[in-house]
Amino acid sequence: MNVQFLNPFLEAANEVLKAEIGVEVTRGEISLQRSALTANEVTVLLSMVGQLQGVVLYGMSKATACMLVSKMMGEPITELDSLAQSGVAELGNVLTGRATIKLSEIGLQTDISPPTVIIGAGITVSTLDFPRLVVPIRFEDQTMEAHLALRLAEANGHQSHVPLVRELGARA
Amino acid sequence: MNVKFLNPFLEAAYEVLLAEASVRTVRGQISLSKEPYVTEDVTVMLSLVGAVEGTVFYSLNSPLALTLIGNMLGEKLTTITSLAQSGLAELGNVITGRASVKLAQSGYESQISPPTLLLGRGSTLSTLDMPRLVVALNSDDGPMVVHLAIREGRNMLAKAADIAVPASPRFG
Structure with missing residues (x-):
């Protein structure tokens, strides 16, 4: 697991949480975990394929999830119903999308x-x-843990690119 | 959810279980579920990205998991060790990989993510706005249930420029 993959996620988390939730984030201590993770109350899971492949997980407590969704929707949410779940999932989606x-x-x-x-x-x-590279993302008195289990795809793996302009340009 | 995507997975699962683990399965009823999935003992989860996108998971109880792995390794297991876990994940990987080859043959090219393994029953797993097609493959040790929450990739056209161009034929 390469730490260079981390910053895009942290930047994305910072920007997305600021824009969508209106909070400033700080990051906690980064750790590398090899053991399986015991799920938090709420976990949003996305997979990544391409030149970087693996799984990204965002774990948080129910309270944190409710707080995030409440701020996104502008109304108090106390129960994680399907609407709230899709809100949290969307947040994970936007965050990861921005990181990509x-x-x-x-x-x-x-x-x-x-x-x-x-x-x-x-x-x-x-x-x-x-x-997994685990980073606690803190905002107000809440914590969301981002777990990045990513690695570079093997060079001979699925590659769907045609060596065109950039490589030719670089050689010239 | 499109039923035409189902058969490649069922065929692949049947073939792989028979070839790798010598377990013959009989296909059960198909149902469409909008409810979240409540986890079984073992769930192997993978995502597809591309012309078909979504999540597929295979759920099974411990006895069947142990039978499958026991047959694959040629020894009797009583607990799901870390070796067994990676064997189960690999099984999911092989099934999905085989299914994706079949899908590609019918024009739906997609990439699969690395597998994620969920152990423990009773949590709920939601694919949000994607309903799941659920089919049990029954064996003597219980069913392996295939859950498909997949759809035609929304970005199929937008990504047309990225579709791989076959490498130029090699001569000599």
């Missing part, structure tokens, strides 16, 4: 899958041989 744009700026083309929401603490989520 930043990743493409450093030359990594990726695509993300639609989000899945896991509700209920206690189950174990394993990304198997992908170690």
Whole structure:
């Protein structure tokens, strides 16, 4: 797991949470975890394919999820009904989507899958041989943990690009 | 959700379970579910991105998981060890990979994400606005249930420029 993948996510989290929720974020201590993760109360999961592949998870408590959705919708939400779930998922989607744009700026083309929401603490989520980079993202008195289990796709993996302008230009 | 996407997965699952784990399955009823999925003992989850996008998961109980892995490894297992976990994830990977090859043959090219493994029952997993096609593949040790929450990729046309051009034929 390469730390260079981390910054696009942190920047995206910062921008998206500021714009959508109106909060300033700080990041906590970064750690690398190899063991399976025990799910938080609410986990938003997205997969990434392309030059960078793997899984991105955003774990948070129910209270944090409700707080985020309340601010997004501008009305108090106390129950994680399907509307609230889709709100949290959308946040994960926007955040990851924005991160992929930043990743493409450093030359990594990726695509993300639609989000899945896991509700209920206690189950174990394993990304198997992908170690996870875990970053707590803090805002106000809440914490959202971003788990990045990503790696570069092998050079001979699926590559859907034709070596065109950039490579030719670089050689000239 | 389009039913035409279902058969490649069922065929692939049947073939892979038979070939890799010597377990013969019989297909059960198909149903369409809008309710969140409540996790079984073991859930292998993968996403597809491309001309078909969404999430597919395979859920099974521990006895069937142990039978499958036991048959694959040729030894009797009593707990889902980390080796067994990666075996189960690999099984999901092979099934989905095979299905994606079949889908590509009918013109729907997509990439699959690395698998994620969920262990533990009772959490709920929501694919939000994507309903799931649910089909059980029944075996003597219980069913492996295939859940498909996939749709035709929305960005199929926008991504037309990215579709791989076959490499030029090699001569000599």
